[in-house]
């Protein structure tokens with residue numbers, strides 16, 4: 001499958017990168033759809049109309065995921081009946097006409113889709129909790145509880161990592177009666193460290209937080225799941241059930257200012273863990289520098305009574321990488337490699 005002549009333009013390269021990304025991450029459906037999008041852009045069709053204003057956007061802005069989710073939302077709400085026949089998320093089976101049906105769907109909804117292109121990517125993937133758990137465990141200090149501060153938290157589903165159950169032979173973490181269970185999520189051995197981990201505070205921020213208790217919020221979260229990845233949809237629904245029982249507070253705020261306030265006066269006797277997953281790419285270069293500087297300065301102030309951990313799951317090529325930096329001391333470790341949506345996860349400690 002190729003992306004067509006448009007691969008020689010910035011927009012064509014962005015589409016091709018996303019197509020390959022979807023293929024590598026196991027979505028044959030989106031790989032096929034994006035090949036059709038590339039051809040339609042070459043032909044000057046409706047996909048070009050919607051995407052052209054974002055042609056120079058950095059790859060990290062993930063403009064294709066915005067379009068794909070906008071269309072998926074219309075499938076989920078019953079608007080796009082023809083395309084629904086190809087989408088397993090609503091009981092369909094991808095057929096030979098999939099790409100053409102997608103392009104027709106875009107053609108019928110250009111103004112609506114153009115308006116969703118300005119909203120950010122809201123993939124709140126609870127499977128990433130498996131990868132993040134490696135970091136929480138690696139930095140766990142028995143006897144010391146933690147407070148978790150997540151930036152770019154979306155609906156906050158990964159702030160509930162300790163409410164999910166993870167299990168493999170002779171190893172488990174989290175409540176066995178959790179509605180979200182990860183069976184054998186590891187490549188190789190599970191993490192060497194074990195819990196329990198006591199979370200005394202959990203809080204997140206997002207520039208556009210999603211309320212997981214509202215039907216609109218649930219619909220938005222589901223629209224960002226790739227339609228042929230039914231296990232991901234099932235675990236999102238399970239995580240939403242956990243979130244309903246354990247609501248978390250997500251402030252509508254920009255990461256840098258929010259974190260500066262939260263790190264100003266760390267509570268003693270608690271490990272402060274700043275976490276984020278697949279969000280760094282959405283920060284501007286100055287914001288990234290400011291965030292790193294903020295963490296360095298907070299780390300320099302950390303003491304044995306007020307330790308600080310920076311836990312992040314961010315792109316590392318074909319896979320995501322999980323790293324921790326802990327203060328006092330400022331030691332950085334690579335603790336896991338993971339698929340972008342979580343399992344399978346290779347724990348490195």
Ligand SMILES: C[S@@+](CC[C@H](N)C(=O)[O-])C[C@H]1O[C@@H](n2cnc3c(N)ncnc32)[C@H](O)[C@@H]1O
Nearest residue numbers: 123124125152154206207208254255277279282
């Ligand atoms: C791809 S989603 C990842 C969500 C969640 N971290 C996860 O892994 O499931 C990126 C999130 O970062 C948020 N975001 C982007 N820029 C931000 C900023 N400057 N401050 C706070 N949140 C931001 C977006 O609104 C979005 O919810």
